[in-house]
Amino acid sequence: MDDFLKALEIEGLTSRLKRLSDTMLYETKDLYKSLDLEIEPNWNLIFRLLQAYQELTIMEISERLQLSHPAVIKIVNKMKKTGYILTYSDKSDKRKQILRLSEKAMVKLRDFESIWEVQNAEIGKLLSDCPHFMEELEKVETKLREQNYKQRIINKLNE
Amino acid sequence: MDDFLKALEIEGLTSRLKRLSDTMLYETKDLYKSLDLEIEPNWNLIFRLLQAYQELTIMEISERLQLSHPAVIKIVNKMKKTGYILTYSDKSDKRKQILRLSEKAMVKLRDFESIWEVQNAEIGKLLSDCPHFMEELEKVETKLREQNYKQRIINKLNE
């Protein structure tokens, strides 16, 4: 079966990126379910952040991951429900909720680290004959950070 | 602001792909809204398919785009509501719904083609110093088609 998105060349690119990212997401969910791991795809990001910084607020996570704050709230609420994250409110700024990893999280991390390692190795293999992929992805991200996609199109239309 | 996902290297890749694909999706929606165009991101895929094949069923679209059939039904229902798609049921197989572009779609397509052209040119520019991106993306897709991501991990764990 030929891939119509590929045949569209440039016009199919964003849909292919979405397809790839959705595939990774749903297969990873399925993987964790099969292995009976109490974790979701992308929770690793929060674990990694809190490993690196110990304590962070919702907004700090939101900025560092470049995710909207409601998205972070949703992830964090689930991780609180499973007992991986503890929160308390900042004494000097009562608006802020300070997040840190629980003892349970520290213990579970050992299991999680080993599966993440396998996943990373497999992704490495998928990229084994793609030596420019990461670097070129970064170039695209950088360009879009300098000027966003929508604005690029608007400017072009006004030329 | 440094990008934490980038710092995660391989481990941040799938989240970066999701972030990029979400960004393109939401900015494109926003773009069409600003321009008052009665179209959604990814409707172009259906337009292109029906331009190429004139008539297709839900399942044929689903296979060619590698999207689940409920996803196709949702897109197509919206496009029917805006009057771009006409349907009738196959005489010789009453299960099948045959889809084709309406006259309205053919007229609107002229406007849409011109904005898609600008979008494609801009994406081309984003990729201008990424000569391997499309080709390497395809390599990854091919590998995942040969054996899916989940199975790769499972196999590795059983080694």
Add this chain to the structure above:
DNA sequence: TCATTTTACGTAACCAGTTACATAAAAAAG
């Protein structure tokens, strides 16, 4: 020809994101 299996479509419930809006606390400005 009739029972069984497969296929096409549809619906429901879920998921991970978004934007838009509300509220309360902190910071800035008068």
Add this chain to the structure above:
DNA sequence: CTTTTTTATGTAACTGGTTACGTAAAATGA
């Protein structure tokens, strides 16, 4: 001080995907 603006968080409604399940028609096979 007090008013105004900004910031941190939370909630609601929406979006474009998914899987799971149901149903009717077609194809298969005994």
